[in-house]
Amino acid sequence: MxxxxxxxxxxxxxxxxxxxxxxxxxxxxxxxxxxxxxxxxxxxxxxxxxxxxxxxxxxxxxxxxxxxxxxxxxxxxxxxxxxxxxxxxxxxxxxxxxxxxxxxxxxxxxxxxxxxxxxxxxxxxxxxxxxxxxxxxxxxxxxxxxxxxxxxxxxxxxxxxxxxxxxxxxxxxxxxxxxxxxxxxxxxxxxxxxxxxxxxxxxxxxxxxxxxxxxxxxxxxxxxxxxxxxxxxxxxxxxxxxxxxxxxxxxxxxxxxxxxxxxxxxxxxxxxxxxxxxxxxxxxxxxxxxxxxxxxxxxxxxxxxxxxxxxxQTPSSVIDTPDAPGLEDGRLPVRFDMVDFSYPGAEQPVLHDITFQANPGQTTAIIGSTGSGKTTLVDLIPRLYDVTDGSVRIGDRDVREVPLEDLWRHLGLVPQRPFLFSGTVASNLRYGDEEATDEQLWEALRIAQAEDFVSAMPGGLDAPISQGGTNVSGGQRQRLAIARALVRRPAVYLFDDAFSALDVATDARLRAALRPHTRDATVIIVAQRVSSIMHADQIIVLDDGRVVGIGGHEQLLASCPTYAEIVASQALTEEAA
The missing domain is CATH 1.20.1560.10 (ABC transporter type 1, transmembrane domain)
Known part of the structure; x- marks a missing residue:
């Protein structure tokens, strides 16, 4: 050898x-x-x-x-x-x-x-x-x-x-x-x-x-x-x-x-x-x-x-199709068709029979208890993993039939644990778009409610960021990661519990600022707090890897016991606080 x-x-x-x-x-x-x-x-x-x-x-x-x-x-x-x-x-x-x-x-x-x-x-x-x-x-x-x-x-x-x-x-x-x-x-x-x-x-x-x-x-x-x-x-x-x-x-x-x-x-x-x-x-x-x-x-x-x-010699379980035609630019719905997913060696699937569609111009929220499979579901869209059964489609194409580079070009992902690279604020934001101007960076920062603290940093856009973003707080790190996704202006936004470190007021201001910016995009939000997603156009409720409810906030309160239980438990927590 x-x-x-x-x-x-x-x-x-x-x-x-x-x-x-x-x-x-x-x-x-x-x-x-x-x-x-x-x-x-x-x-x-x-x-x-x-x-x-x-x-x-x-x-x-x-x-x-x-x-x-x-x-x-x-x-x-x-x-x-x-x-x-x-x-x-x-x-x-x-x-x-x-x-x-x-x-x-x-x-x-x-x-x-x-x-x-x-x-x-x-x-x-x-x-x-x-x-x-x-x-x-x-x-x-x-x-x-x-x-x-x-x-x-x-x-x-x-x-x-x-x-x-x-x-x-x-x-x-x-x-x-x-x-x-x-x-x-x-x-x-x-x-x-x-x-x-x-x-x-x-x-x-x-x-x-x-x-x-x-x-x-x-x-x-x-x-x-x-x-x-x-x-x-x-x-x-x-x-x-x-x-x-x-x-x-x-x-x-x-x-x-x-x-x-x-x-x-x-x-x-x-x-x-x-x-x-x-x-x-x-x-x-x-x-x-x-x-x-x-x-x-x-x-x-x-x-x-x-x-x-x-x-x-270890092949990736995610196989690229570089010669396949790319996605058309524009409005792209995301659809899950009877999706199952199991981690290698696991006894039980993490996701079972997941079927729903997230449409452009709408916000689709995903909520559920810890371990219900929310992050895994979102990870299937950019093909961090591939489905075990069924299909995930973007536009009219199975994501497995889209060249990876082209697929990622149409997605803006803010992961559950946002990571910043050593460099500057500007160099991190330009991961979304290398050609972005300073004006575009400041616009993304304003929408992400990060303009104030970046302006206060020595150097502004040129302020240094340490590896992993350890020289900024968790909430600041999340807002910079959101701004990075906004700089790209993708057709599909994936926010995986991206507002968890924000206070309620900042969360509300950010969501209000996002609406006009993402009005033509497909927005998928994974959240733990009901207050972050109660105004979403569509809420997907997961329980033990299965969809147990789809609808609006009021509809789910009346028809989905799991959702009602989550709302009630968070209301009790807020009252106790």
Missing amino acids: LWRLIRTHLGPYAGAVAAILTLQLVSTATTLYLPSLNGQIIDDGVALGDTGEIMRLGAIMLAVSLVNILSTVAIARQASATSAGMASDLRREVFGRVTSFSAQEVSRFGAPTLISRNTNDVQQVQLVVNMGLMFMMSIPIMMIGGIFMALREDVGLSWLVAVSVPLLGIIVGSIVVKMLPWFRRMQESVDAVNRILREQITGIRVVRAFVREDVEEKRFDDANTTYTGTAVAVGKLFSSVFPLVMFVFNLASVAVWWFGAKRVDAGQMEVGAVTAFMQYLMQILMSVMFATMMSMMIPRASVSAGRITEVL
Whole structure:
């Protein structure tokens, strides 16, 4: 899976990879030639006292070294640029896939693991690619070429190569095998740390309100301890590699000098040949060590590649139809025809046999007890989820047959928990329309009853907004989200409990200001307060995922016990207050 992922995403960099491989050939060839030159200087120059030969061979050696240095530097620069480019493409592809997910896939993976897969996991793959590009060809050539050159110097010492290379491979290979399961645990523990940290940062107010700092600290400490223990276990195994490698290196060096000296004394070798043989043996062992280091990185990268591939190969449950004709601009009714919806793995459907129509120029309100399926029903219109049975239609088209971009272009959604992005008031409002003028933004703010507090903010439209809108109150955040939807001027407005943080007076002013602005649009409002929707043209009453009443306020009071019960309970609450 790792190699398939790398091969696919290195395709656009084929030219750069070819250049790197060519440079590796040059670098490896010069590296293999240098010990032979060194041996010739000792045997043909120093031993014979031939200064001219020493100068000649020295000049060649200097030139070869310069070529080696330049090619090595070029390899490092090109490999870093190529691996970074590939990682950038991979992150972009993962991000694109995640943004195509429906709410169902996002919930299944979870935000923390999606973040770590697009950062930490991609980084692990990038590291392996970088190392591979730097040593992919040089390692096997160095090993094979080093053995050939060493035997060329002296066959009698070849048994040292036959003993030291397998010994080093067996030692390091056994450690790599032990490290493999630990790498998967490490990536999973990174996910756990990210998940808990994200929960604690997002829910810091709840943590403090319930004085649960100690409990949350213990949760984080447990996850952090697990990650630390895994990292320490990997570190211990990793740290044992180098002492063992150095032991083999030193043992091989002693053996070469010991047995080489005997062969020199017997007249079977020259001193320069022993020196060259020694250097070739070190090059061979270094190649084995680098190969082993890469093999140690590959298991973790393989785990990361599997996690990345899982994201890339997960299809969205919401399938786009980009080639289908778009919706016509203008007045668009929304109709639910015998709609059922079940969450994956749920025993019972959340929505049963939902049938109603919301018409342009009218306000359709949806009310019901907590858990009755109000938000789920609204989420089916922009296809955050797809229906299990039946159909949701906008205009005369099933929403599943409309290109997603075109569908969203006709919708203005204010979610139950409005989210603002880091930037300014203006940049957040222009999510609705990038070309909106300042005058259009102020008009939307006036309708959303947000003009006063935005005018009072330093910079007005240019006032900074922190991530999530944490530097404004809940009511201000809701009004900015409503203004963002108004800037778009869509054919269908979806307000999912969008007035819950507003006081009754502000709620009333906002609804009054909305009427002329949305007179040609289809407006669907999910609300908890009866006072927010009692003047709606049509009220849909949900109970346990079923429609139990459709009509106006007075009609439902008389004909729908569930609605009457909701009205009565809220009246009692207001009297008690």
